[in-house]
Amino acid sequence: MNDNLSHKENETDGNLAQDSAESNQSETEVLETKPLAEPIDVPAEDNVVIPSAEELPAADAASESDNQTALNAIADTNAEESEDETLKDRHDIPMQDYDTLTLESLVDELKNLVSNEKVLSAKEHIEEIKKSFLAKYTHLLEEKKEEFLAENQDPNEEFQYHSPLKSNFDKYYSIFRDAKNTHFKSLQTNLKTNLENRLAIVEELKELINPQENIKDTLKHFNDLRERWKNAGPIPKDKYNHVWNNFHFHVENFYDYLHLDREARDLDFKHNLEQKQKIILRVEELVNEADVNKAFRELQDLHRIWKEDIGPVSREHRDEIWNKFSDLTKKMHDKREVLFEKLRGTEAENLEKKKEIISKIEVLATEKVNAHSQWLAQIEKVEALRTAFFSAGKVPSDVNEETWNSFKTAVRNFNTFKNAFYKDIKKDQNDNLSKKTALVAKAKELQESLDFDATTPIMKQIQEEWKQIGHVPRKYSDKIWKDFKDACNHYFEKLKEQKNEENVEEVQAFNSKKAYLETLREYQLTGDHKTDLDAIKLHIETWKGFGKVPFPRRHIEGKFNKILDALFEKLSLSKKDTEMLRFSNRMDHLSESNDTRKLDNEKIFLMRKIEEVKNEIFQLENNIQFFTNTRNAKKENSIVLEVRKNIALHKETLDVWKEKLKQIRNLKQE
Structure with missing residues (x-):
């Protein structure tokens, strides 16, 4: 210097x-x-x-x-x-470790620098942000492409991925690049001219040493040259030291020439x-x-x-x-x-931290798991390690690229290992897709049906089958579910409309039954057994003819049955006849209401009661054998007679249960 x-x-x-x-x-x-x-x-x-x-x-x-x-x-x-010269006006902005930031945070930092800082003050920071963002985004793009290839077998379908983050990054970086290019373009235009002006000033300094000139004119010319030099502007940095030293050398030569x-x-x-x-x-x-x-x-x-x-x-x-x-x-x-x-x-x-993280990811890329839930846990572990990797901070620049490539390779190997598992279950998902597609076709076929009694159980069964089928490929999931739901909703909306129409008839039936019930309360038996029995049966048929009543008002059926019970008591019918008439009336009511569940429950109940009575009869008959086989039993004692009487009652009860079961089976066949 x-x-x-x-x-x-x-x-x-x-x-x-x-x-x-x-x-x-x-x-x-x-x-x-x-x-x-x-x-x-x-x-x-x-x-x-x-x-x-x-x-x-x-x-x-x-x-x-x-x-x-x-x-x-x-x-x-x-x-x-x-x-x-604008570099002299820049201020220091703290340099962050941008590798530790997420893609979202990097875009926010870029936006802040572009919006609030001068081009040259932010230049190094923005270039570091760009390097970190593109490295992470490229890695993300590779992972998305691997997932796409794992899920799509169609060779004609091209991979596409669009991210609003990338669009925002490109927008703000373009603003910075344009501002930077404008600045340097203007700068380059001026540097050459300024250099030529300064070299011309140096040449004029050389010519000042002229004994023939008036000293006052020479000094005035010298001061003019120094003022021009001061305002000549910036020159290329590779010429800076040489031109400055050359200028000052001739200034000092001029002083020496003047012998001051x-x-x-x-x-x-x-x-x-x-x-x-x-x-x-x-x-x-x-x-x-x-x-x-x-x-x-x-x-x-x-x-x-x-x-x-x-x-x-x-x-x-x-x-x-x-x-x-x-x-x-x-x-x-x-x-x-x-x-x-x-x-x-x-x-x-x-x-060292990043190497340890990479090693852990490499281990996870070899741990075989066989369930989706287990893979979710593995994926969560890798995501946590990924976050730790980006948060670990900078590594020496000479190994930065090598470390980054090792990390990408480890993550890629894990994803390949994971995708292999999902490729295996892809076939199952495609099979599920075929099954659900068939159900959608069936639901669409039935959605316009007006045979509600026959179609409703089928539609409910289709819905149950749908629940039992597993996942389908994600790209088809939303559409196939929408198609199925729309078909089912269309049918059940029609069913609801039909029931609303039926409700008008049911209300009319209730009103008719209510009025008839008041008439029936005043009914008196004539005393003639056959005449009264035929009249009661006619009342039952008339009641049935009114039709179903709204569900919340079915209590009126109980009131009708109580009046019938009272009339049957006065008829002095056999217990079996009375029981069967009551049962027949109740079963007809269930049949008309199409309540198959209650009919099935009644059938199961009757079969169980028949089995219980049979067992009791078998046990009583065994007891008779014990008493009748004793040596001293010359005649049947009171205990034996009681048991035989009990057996007869059980057999009578058994006949009633069997008759009821026969009636239900006949109803279901109809």
């Missing part, structure tokens, strides 16, 4: 921390360069640059070599910022020394700054001020002050390297 650069003729603001909120007014005032009262003489032998490492003594060369890395890092950054007052020059040297000493004091403070990145950023600004805004110092202080500055720069660089080393250590820990 050239330490013998002339200060600017005009007053310059040399703020110690151009980007730092902590800089204060006193420091700014200290670094303001002293205005020239008159040009100063800079002898030709003072126009030197810092010697290279090869030109220094051995010890000094080693020291220079140690410092050179830090100096180069700052020089490169300042050269870049000189090319694009050495006392004035020494005063200027002293002023420049004080400014550079203040910079050194500030750098000593920066070495102890907790925020290393912020301190390093300010150090870059101080290097720019040292080079561009402050002129040379006397030869006796030149090496000493420059060495102090470069040594402090190395300390700051070393401190920054310690921070980077710590980050690299954290990245190494993250790498």
Whole structure:
């Protein structure tokens, strides 16, 4: 770095921390360069640059070599910022570990940066977001494609996947890209012109050394050139150091040519020394700054001020002050390297975490399970490991791609293993699809039927069969269920309409039965057995002729049966005849109401009662055998007679149960 650069003729603001909120007014005032009262003489032998490492003594060369890395890092950054002056106005945005964010969070971060930050301030962050987003989205796309191929056997069906997240990402990144391209296009247009203008200014400086010209005109021309230089604008960064040094070399040559007052020059040297000493004091403070990145950023600004805004110092202080500055720069660089080393250590820990996660996924890709519920548990484990992988943080850049590929391979192997299981059950799902398709066809065939008595049980049976059939392929599930549900609902809506029509008739039947019941309460038997029995049977037939009543009003049937019971009691019929008449009346009622469930229950009840009576008769007959086979039994005693009487009653009861069962069977056959 050239330490013998002339200060600017005009007053310059040399703020110690151009980007730092902590800089204060006193420091700014200290670094303001002293205005020239008159040009100063800079002898030709003072126009030197810092010697290279090869030109220094051995010890000094080693020291220079140690410092050179830090100096180069700052020089490169300042050269870049000189090319694009808008870089000086950018502010530091904390760099997040974008690999740990979800796709949704990455899009939100991109939107925030594009909407609220300058292009160059956000450029590095947006490129990191893009890298993380595309890596994760590509991985997601691969998984969706594998799932599609596992579920679809049709070779003519192409895989398609659309994500609103990707659309939003593309929208915001396009806004950023257009803004960036516009900025750099404008910049490139100006750089070439500015470079040509600055080189032309240097050429004019060379021509100023002309003894034939009036000194006042020469000085006026010189000051005009410096003003033009100041306003010439940015130039390409690869030309920056060369052009600046060339310009200052000819400025100093001009001072030397004018043979200016050495006392004035020494005063200027002293002023420049004080400014550079203040910079050194500030750098000593920066070495102890907790925020290393912020301190390093300010150090870059101080290097720019040292080079561009402050002129040379006397030869006796030149090496000493420059060495102090470069040594402090190395300390700051070393401190920054310690921070980077710590980050690299954290990245190494993250790498081990990610390797462990990958190993766990690889194990899950070999654990065979045979049930859907178990696979759901496995999938949940992999999702948790996936989240842990993305949350683990950055790994060393040289193994980042390898680690990412290992993770993708492990997840892909798990998905392949999982899909193999679901391919096996795919056949079952296709069989289920065929069964449900057949049920849909049957339901559609019956949905217009008006034979409700015959069709309703069939439709209910179809619904029961549907429940027993397992899953169908997901792509058909919603449609086939809708078709089936629509057909069933259509039929049962028609059934409901028909029942609503029947309800009018049932209400009329209830009203008729209610009125008839009042008449029947006043009925008196004539005393003639046959006449009264025929009259009761006629009442029963008349009652049946009214038809069914609404379900909530069926209590009227009980009232009718009570009146019949009273009439049967007065008829003095046999117990069997009375029982059978009552039973026949009740069964006719169940038959008319089409209550097959109650008829079936009655049939089961009768069969059970018949079996019970048979067992009791068998037991009683065994008991008779015991008494009649004794040696001393000359005649049947009272116990035997009681048992025989009991057997006869049971047989009579048995005949009644059998007759009732016969009636039910005849009803069901009808």
